[in-house]
Amino acid sequence: xxxxxxxxxxxxxxxxxxxxxxxxxxxxxxxxxxxxxxxxxxxxxxxxxxxxxxxxxxxxxxxxxxxxxxxxxxxxxxxxxxxxxxxxxxxxxxxxxxxxxxxxxxxxxxxxxxxxxxxxxxxxxxxxxxxxxxxxxxxxxxxxxxxxxxxxxxxxxxxxxxxxxxxxxxxxxxxxxxxxxxxxxxxxxxxxxxxxxxxxxxxxxxxxxxxxxxxx
Amino acid sequence: xxxxxxxxxxxxxxxxxxxxxxxxxxxxxxxxxxxxxxxxxxxxxxxxxxxxxxxxxxxxxxxxxxxxxxxxxxxxxxxxxxxxxxxxxxxxxxxxxxxxxxxxxxxxxxxxxxxxxxxxxxxxxxxxxxxxxxxxxxxxxxxxxxxxxxxxxxxxxxxxxxxxxxxxxxxxxxxxxxxxxxxxxxxxxxxxxxxxxxxxxxxxxxxxxxxxxxxx
Numbered sequence: 001x002x003x004x005x006x007x008x009x010x011x012x013x014x015x016x017x018x019x020x021x022x023x024x025x026x027x028x029x030x031x032x033x034x035x036x037x038x039x040x041x042x043x044x045x046x047x048x049x050x051x052x053x054x055x056x057x058x059x060x061x062x063x064x065x066x067x068x069x070x071x072x073x074x075x076x077x078x079x080x081x082x083x084x085x086x087x088x089x090x091x092x093x094x095x096x097x098x099x100x101x102x103x104x105x106x107x108x109x110x111x112x113x114x115x116x117x118x119x120x121x122x123x124x125x126x127x128x129x130x131x132x133x134x135x136x137x138x139x140x141x142x143x144x145x146x147x148x149x150x151x152x153x154x155x156x157x158x159x160x161x162x163x164x165x166x167x168x169x170x171x172x173x174x175x176x177x178x179x180x181x182x183x184x185x186x187x188x189x190x191x192x193x194x195x196x197x198x199x200x201x202x203x204x205x206x207x208x209x210x211x212x213x214x215x216x
Numbered sequence: 217x218x219x220x221x222x223x224x225x226x227x228x229x230x231x232x233x234x235x236x237x238x239x240x241x242x243x244x245x246x247x248x249x250x251x252x253x254x255x256x257x258x259x260x261x262x263x264x265x266x267x268x269x270x271x272x273x274x275x276x277x278x279x280x281x282x283x284x285x286x287x288x289x290x291x292x293x294x295x296x297x298x299x300x301x302x303x304x305x306x307x308x309x310x311x312x313x314x315x316x317x318x319x320x321x322x323x324x325x326x327x328x329x330x331x332x333x334x335x336x337x338x339x340x341x342x343x344x345x346x347x348x349x350x351x352x353x354x355x356x357x358x359x360x361x362x363x364x365x366x367x368x369x370x371x372x373x374x375x376x377x378x379x380x381x382x383x384x385x386x387x388x389x390x391x392x393x394x395x396x397x398x399x400x401x402x403x404x405x406x407x408x409x410x411x412x413x414x415x416x417x418x419x420x421x422x423x424x425x426x427x428x429x430x431x432x
Contacts, residue, residue: 043354131270131406153404154410187347
């Protein structure tokens, strides 16, 4: 287990925790306090860390995704659904406020106008409605159409992404779909922030320096 | 405070917690156990909730962003920097593994090739390198250029976003910049997942049904 920890960069207590939680299969016992771990274990640990560190998934969500990857009956489309469920947001627990109900209806109509046929219970529908509600509660009374430019680029990226998933080997494809969803989402978010900095420097940094000079 | 809780949809214990943490100013006392809260408080509470619920910020990060919004000396560009710091990832705590160091160098070169002039310590640089490392550790040995299509759309969106921030009133502009970063990021992520579902349905759902039939 010490060797597995060194190779994977995951600490021994964390590996023990994953074993207890059933995220990782036990190694083949080779002695009273020894077990043999193979490359499979290293790969599995890295997949778990990617889902947790990059995707922000909790233990329960990781287990759901790993179970789905291991289930040969699931289509890639189903698997993507499981990954998206794991990414959240979690199902409603409290009575849903009126403005959220309204926003969800508007998001549904917006997606229908786009011609996107998507399961009505997909969690990202709720996430999109939550974003609309957050804007409105802060006095920015946008219609759902404010998301149109985002839908356009999202559609462009997703079409490209789905084409690059290999469809020959299921093992490759399912992991590729999950990793792609989680890792490239993180990359997209990071790049948008970097691009904002670049454009804000052009527009606002000079103005700020000017303002500071006026204050002095 | 009960009225503030009803209007804002934030529970009384949570409001008390924000008061203790200094995220919210105390109301004007009107009696031994009474205080007057104004519209400012409702708005502030909604801003805090948007940063926490939609942006996933913790209390410390919210405080940093609110302080930055309140600081008239900060340019909008500086403010965006504070918001991005708050969004993470947090600074390195452990020795940085070799593959991460290497990926950071490649990300820096990639951004330079794009012609994006961005502060070398911006946290999203580290996030992008982490994404590259996660791919490689899972056996997907991509160069940083794999992010090129994402950089392209991110740049397109950011240019658009920075243009729509009003520059006349600082109060409006600073909040708009922060809210826009956080809320539209959540919307973009949600829309990418929805678009993936739509395209995966076209490509994989039928194949899965086929496979299931073969198994029966």
